[in-house]
Amino acid sequence: MPFLPSTRLMLFMLGSIGLITLPHAWHIPPVLFSFFTLLLLWRLLSIWQPRYLPNRFGVFLLMLLGIGLLYSQQHSVFGRDAGTSLFVVALGLKLLEIHGRRDVYVIVYLAFIVAVTQFLYEESILMALYILLVCGVLLATLITQNSHTPQTLAALKTSAAIILQSLPLALVLFVLFPRLEAPHWSWLDDDIHAKSGLSNTLEPGSIAELSLSPELVFRVKFDGELPPPAQRYWRGPIYASTDGVSWRAPPVLGRENNPDQPTFSDPSYAYTLMMEPQKQNWVFALEMPTEFGGGLRRNGLYQLITNKNPGDRAEYQISSSPSYNSGGISKTERKENLQLPGKPSDRVVELVKQLQGKQARPELFIGNLLQHFRQENFHYTLSPEAMPDKPIETFLFERRAGFCGHYATAFVYLLRVAEIPARVVGGYQGGQINEVGGFLEIRQADAHAWAEAWLEGRGWVRFDPTAAIAPERIERGVNVDLQIASGAVNFSPVQLDAKTLSWLQRGRQLWQSVDYNWQRWVINYDTVNQKAFLQSLGIDNFVKLGYWLVISVAGIGGVVAWRLLRPNRRRQDPALRLYRQFCAKFAKAGLSIEIGDGPQTVAERAKKLRPDLAEAIERITALYIRLRYQADSEAGDLQVLKKLVARFRV
Template identity: 55%
Template sequence: MNSVQNKRILIFLLASIGLIAFPHINHIPKAVFAFFYLLLSWRFIGIWKQNWLPNKSVIFFLTVCGLALLYSQYHGVFGRDAGTRLFVTALALKLLEIKSERDLYLITYLAFIVAASQFLYEQSLLMAAYILFVCSILLATLVCLNSTKPQPFLALKTAGIILVQAIPMAVILFILFPRVEAPKWMLFNEKHQAKAGLSDSMEPGSISDLGMSDELVFRVKFTGALPPPAQRYWRGPVLSYTDGKKWTQVKDLRFRPFLNKPVFTGSSYQYTLLMEPQDKNWVFALEMPADYALPLSQNANYQLVTLDNPDKRTEYKITSYPGYNTGTITRAEYKDATQLPGDPSDKIKQLVKQLHGFDSTSDYFINELLNHFRKEDFHYTLTPPLMEENPLETFLFETRYGFCSHYAAAFVYLLRVANIPARVVTGYQGGELNNVGNFLEIRQADAHAWAEVWLENKGWVRFDPTAAIAPERIERNINIDQLMPGGVINYMPTDAAQAAFNWLKQSRQLWSNIDYHWQRWVINYDNKNQSGFLSSLGITDIKAMLYWMVGSIGLITALLSWLLLYQKQQAIDPVVRLYNRFCQKIAKRGLLRGPCEGAKDFAGRVKIKLPEKATLIDQITDLFIKLHYGKNPTPDDFKLFKKRVKSFKI
């Protein structure tokens, strides 16, 4: 391979490696990322300035620097992050010592590993398409390395054909090959960056911080009709303990037994919930979850939690009832739901007395309290004023500007002052309907807090004081695209027909629908989903699965082999086709060309029998050799060759 071809392949290979490593900008430390591209740029310059390339001593020094950099950025040698950074650094160092074709092969295979490591961080459809693209470039590099005349663009075409031919086999193996999940002892714990989302505690402003985030939390596909917006409460942590400012869950919740299982009434909703990866093991079910399967379980506050790793996208099938009665209250629940951080202030007591909290029924006081929020000068906002000291009293008697967490906390606190069991429930409310896929998308901006009050003969009942202040928050989703810090809260339009003409919104929903099915049927195709899918096809055991897999692979192999052979037979060089026509004309005189007979030898034998055609035979033979075996044939040569063959008569 000459130097010009080497340069062409090196440029092609280095460019593809730069594309492969680029998505890791969000996964590896900036120092490691800069170190990689510094060495990559150095090797690019070395294509034209070979004397600028480092010697062995400098490469050894750079290796020590790379190892020191890795150690300073990550104290460990196992796990996803450590392995990815190690491979990226090793790839960069290997680029500086390319001396032979073997090094090019080694770098290409190492680049494949770095490309595959992207899926350890992100499994979106866009990332899959991007990695497929860069891997096709790497495959084209291998094609160039095995070509006598490397041409990158033709190699890309060849690589694309190879990938297309491999797709049927890949699909069969994906569907039928047994899904083997790594045992838990083989999984290395990573220190992930904290994900934004609901916390296990609540204080003023903690939920409003999520109000402007469009980060996806989960998606829900209902079997039948969707619940109305006012019933779309997705239950999360229940907060019963307060110190006057912060609300938290009670301890040892897992060990508290239920007194009674809820009695469900009315119609149910069956749905499939696809949770995005998160730090907590919470699953936000529609109130109130009734039927679910392992790995889900329910704690004493009716919140669903999963026993599986929450840091991966998981799908759950759940049935919920909007109508329910939880029955009597336990002593532990009553104690938690009436806890106060201290003696209420006189202003608080006066307000409760004014609203007949001490001398009326629970229902009457709740209605009076909701009317108080509704009729007084209270306002709903994502950016309430800062309330450091006595936030509850400051909100109730001074600012009167708050988010759902302020209203829920104030509502529950005032009920407890009246000795009515109440607690705060956090989760999500609402969800945007994807009209293309007919499923709900719940985002961080839908984070919400409401109250739960225990009433005689009714059990725990949901009350949402935010609905008294801003009923549109419950009926309509916040329009995140038009949301500005400190600005007016805008809601999604109620006219579905008008929204349907918004092409930008429809395009986004179309892509979201594609991504939803990609996540469900490809990324989440684990052992459980594979068993369910194959069972629906009548494949119920491993033996049948293997038979189907071997049979399908054999069928595809036979089909591809036939197509390749058929194409090879059809794709005859036009020069060869014309020469075969010339040979067929001579065959009429009984002169057949032997299977291994060269064109020159055949011409010499024919000229003995046809001396009058010797000049034309030599012209045709010389043109054929030049066109078929020569280095620089011209279009004029082909035209002349075609003319001579046509003029040859027997």
């Protein structure tokens, strides 16, 4: 006989598949997801109208259409997006050809693979819980498929029980089983996803655009006290060469060794920095990094570079000291950081002369320049007027309103005119403290630009002209939410303690703390972290690890088997339980029920005792026999029996 899946089974399966593929609506091309959705709805309609199902030739034509759409959108079957699209389209096509139980199993197993591909896009704890939920529904589909009397609630309960029983074993395998680092199949991955952030070029307004982005860049947890706000500068790219409009990072090839190694003095701060996926291989360390773990190197511009894939989330152990002396400067560096795009205008030369540039010590000129920014009605704004023609001069003498990039580039330009080597530094400043988790969150809205000047005997020294105009930007940091909502500069209020925070802020920080620990201890549990954890338990070789695995797996398996197989823990049949309640009511009325009496014998004796209840007795007995001993019972029979027993009175 042809295999005809039940309506309940099909609804279960199609519902779970719809839930599993739903998040991919944001991951794969809309054309391909629409094609899959059409196939899913087609199969759903065919549950009640089987004649609408396509024949083999129709399925073949749909397959060719799917291949054509896949190729037109992805141009390949390799890579994250292309591979995921291939599985989703194949799943949709397979739904249209169910000829036996094997096809149901193939569809369910393929759906499990599609569920796993969600973690290629998002690894948050919410996504993990969502996938666990929909996989539970998918598992209930298999239970329904193999049940003689399928019931929705019972299948879901059984699925949940199986998942709960498997979690301890999954936890042991996650912690103890050797981690297999996936190779970087860069030649297979043609998926390029742009990420916002700093780049090798600093252009007018580029940092102002980032100031309206809440995107998380990295999180930092200090081992001890946090550095004061005025020292929370997270160093990024250096911008040295300019054409008068944009500034670019200098080449670092062949400049890995500095003329002098920097020297440091107390205080020193040790911290764990977790970088979010980025498009550059930069790690934004607290200025200036002194010690850093494997996978990091410090280039000739004192910037930390990672050899890990920047598209992956990564964690680093770093120590930094804000008090440092970088030492001398080479002829190449001096020339590079005195470069000007052309001869400065008379107004610029006059301003430098007025502020005693070239005439006094560099420190005096720098102090005069910062005082000039404070006293000459300069303003700090996120939306300055456009300055397409000679932006530095226009900013200095006409507009006098700009963002940190305007102040930093103008400051460096004037120092170079005064023959003081200077450069622009990009990075992030500040960060929001998570009072619940005790860590800093740095977002794109914290992007900042400042300046460095080389001074004799001191090396490269940081100067932040923004602090001269808006000191609250440095001392209090950015209020990301208000700044994004208003599109204008907004600073955080004076730091609040946990008691002062609103319940909404505490709830959000609590969730961010949970997410931080999930990313740190679960997602980033790689080979290095596993090795360190196992060594803390005394497991330092594969023999000991094997003993731990065998003992743990056997112990958990034994406990689960004992709980499942011991007789006194086996669940009583619900129909038998209801029938015993029925017999107990008659026993109180004086009916004698002996061991070995069948339901028909009990029914005959009960009717003789209460002829007026004969109809109810026969109906309850018939329903019980049907549920207990016959294969043609229906899903609603148990509920009917429950109502009859509850209403029955002797």
